[in-house]
Amino acid sequence: xxxxxxxAATGAxxxxxxMDVISNNVANVNTTGFKKVRAEFQDLLxxxxxxxxxxxxxxxxxxxxxxxxxxxxxxATQRIFTPGSIFDTGNALDVAIEGDGFFKVQxxxxxxxxxRDGSFKRDANGQLVTSDGFVVQPAMxxxxxxxxxxxxxxxxxxxxxxxxxxxxxxxxLIMVKxxxxxxxxxxxxxxxxxxxAAGDPIEGIATQGDFASTMVMQGVLESSNVQIVEELxxxxxxxRAFEANSNVMKAxxxxxxxxxxxx
Amino acid sequence: MIKGIYTxxxxxxTQMIQADITADNLANINTPGFKTSSAQFQSFxxxxxxxxxxxxxxxxxxxxxxxxxxxxxxxxxxxxxxVQTGNPLDLAIHGDGFFVVKPQGSTENIYxxxxxxxxxxxxxxxxxxxxxxxxxxxxxxxxxxxxxxGARQIAINNQGELRVDGNLLGKIKVAQFEDPHALKRxxxxxxxxxxxxxxxxxxxxxxxxxxxxxxxxxxxxxxNSMTGLRAYETMQKSISFQNQTLxxxxxxxxxxx
Numbered sequence: 001x002x003x004x005x006x007x008a009a010t011g012a013x014x015x016x017x018x019m020d021v022i023s024n025n026v027a028n029v030n031t032t033g034f035k036k037v038r039a040e041f042q043d044l045l046x047x048x049x050x051x052x053x054x055x056x057x058x059x060x061x062x063x064x065x066x067x068x069x070x071x072x073x074x075x076a077t078q079r080i081f082t083p084g085s086i087f088d089t090g091n092a093l094d095v096a097i098e099g100d101g102f103f104k105v106q107x108x109x110x111x112x113x114x115x116r117d118g119s120f121k122r123d124a125n126g127q128l129v130t131s132d133g134f135v136v137q138p139a140m141x142x143x144x145x146x147x148x149x150x151x152x153x154x155x156x157x158x159x160x161x162x163x164x165x166x167x168x169x170x171x172x173l174i175m176v177k178x179x180x181x182x183x184x185x186x187x188x189x190x191x192x193x194x195x196x197a198a199g200d201p202i203e204g205i206a207t208q209g210d211f212a213s214t215m216v217m218q219g220v221l222e223s224s225n226v227q228i229v230e231e232l233x234x235x236x237x238x239x240r241a242f243e244a245n246s247n248v249m250k251a252x253x254x255x256x257x258x259x260x261x262x263x
Numbered sequence: 264m265i266k267g268i269y270t271x272x273x274x275x276x277t278q279m280i281q282a283d284i285t286a287d288n289l290a291n292i293n294t295p296g297f298k299t300s301s302a303q304f305q306s307f308x309x310x311x312x313x314x315x316x317x318x319x320x321x322x323x324x325x326x327x328x329x330x331x332x333x334x335x336x337x338x339x340x341x342x343x344x345x346v347q348t349g350n351p352l353d354l355a356i357h358g359d360g361f362f363v364v365k366p367q368g369s370t371e372n373i374y375x376x377x378x379x380x381x382x383x384x385x386x387x388x389x390x391x392x393x394x395x396x397x398x399x400x401x402x403x404x405x406x407x408x409x410x411x412x413g414a415r416q417i418a419i420n421n422q423g424e425l426r427v428d429g430n431l432l433g434k435i436k437v438a439q440f441e442d443p444h445a446l447k448r449x450x451x452x453x454x455x456x457x458x459x460x461x462x463x464x465x466x467x468x469x470x471x472x473x474x475x476x477x478x479x480x481x482x483x484x485x486x487n488s489m490t491g492l493r494a495y496e497t498m499q500k501s502i503s504f505q506n507q508t509l510x511x512x513x514x515x516x517x518x519x520x
Binding site for chain 2: 005006009012013016108109188249253256257259260
């Protein structure tokens with residue numbers, strides 16, 4: 001009935017989505033490699049009663065028209081790829097990427113996933129895997145009697161056997177980057193999958209070529225890039241916006257009630 | 264005038280139906296896999312109004328409608344939110360499609376999005392109403408999902424492969440339809456279909472330990488309630504006015520004194 005009622009409902013629904021995005025960011029404040037998300041909104045189409053610039057009744061051009069907007073919609077949830085802070089764990093198989101890039105892992109259906117979470121482990125066969133057991137690419141096996149595992153800034157994984165002084169290379173971590181990392185689709189499990197929006201994966205080695213400003217660091221992990229203060233402020237604005245929209249809904253309802261009670 | 268009262272009454276009846284549907288949607292706001300329905304209304308067929316005059320006889324002067332009626336109710340198949348429960352037999356479909364379940368004592372399959380399965384005493388994977396989850400055996404053959412006794416670990420991966428203690432039992436069948444709106448609602452979250460599901464289904468992922476909640480949005484239903492109430496009130500006022508006019512007609516027009 002009153003357009004305002006429906007418009008305010010779209011506003012309230014968008015603030016619900018905003019709250020969902022904020023709460024996901026806050027829930028993942030301690031998730032390794034998590035990248036925060038920001039919800040973006042767009043106004044809906046407007047109903048035009050008089051087009052600006054048309055000739056009016058007096059024969060003159062109208063400087064403004066009459067347009068009433070119909071509300072708001074969620075247009076994007078943009079993932080923000082700023083770096084998270086690095087913290088020391090001391091684990092030989094924990095790695096973090098400084099700069100652009102993702103680790104590449106192979107999923108159980110043969111496709112590839114990309115992640116910033118470098119908390120790698122060894123499976124029963126000694127292969128380097130993620131916490132879910134997905135094999136880190138390229139597949140590399142750490143032998144059982146490794147006294148020391150060294151991962152240098154190029155991502156080269158070398159092993160020193162017990163009783164030997166020599167470091168032998170067992171593999172080199174592949175780095176992948178995308179023209180539009182925000183176009184990747186999040187799969188959960190700290191993994192992302194490629195989509196046509198992200199562009200083709202560009203593979204390489206850290207510190208070389210496309211990845212000249214990227215470094216792999218051993219013994220540390222990258223925490224999430226969520227800023228709690230920023231999220232709490234967004235929470236306050238979302239809550240107040242929701243309140244304001246619900247006030248508009250209440251006012252529209254009261255106006256309708258008055259119309260019905262005119263006599 | 265009396266025509267107007269019936270028109271307004273028809274409008275009130277449709278608003279009551281809308282209120283019933285809204286109440287149903289709200290009552291099921293926590294039912295897993297529930298899909299809201301929305302009512303569709305249309306006006307009655309138009310009727311010709313004629314004017315009788317001495318010179319020209321009966322002349323049609325235009326058309327009017329006699330109110331609104333329920334045209335149908337359509338089901339909204341938007342996905343609900345996924346909630347993590349941690350139960351190994353809770354499943355959610357991430358994408359289009361339905362679980363295929365066979366009710367007890369029936370040969371026809373029915374379809375549902377609600378993934379809150381449990382085990383029967385015989386070990387069958389069943390819905391709360393007792394329908395058994397169907398596994399895909401290939402070439403359109405389907406078989407009941409039965410968990411052997413003494414199973415310690417039930418694992419279902421993203422492709423829907425059901426493994427018990429590491430042994431593959433089968434792949435959970437996900438049915439997709441060309442026209443989901445042709446499905447008929449049977450219970451709170453179950454549907455039946457006259458046409459069989461598509462032979463080629465697009466890839467969907469299954470999440471174990473998650474349940475899909477109802478896709479009802481409290482704000483939308485509230486707005487429907489508010490507008491429904493105000494429309495109902497307006498029509499009630501309209502009936503009241505027409506009644507007063509009729510009363511004037513009966514009691515005052517043509518009164519000689």
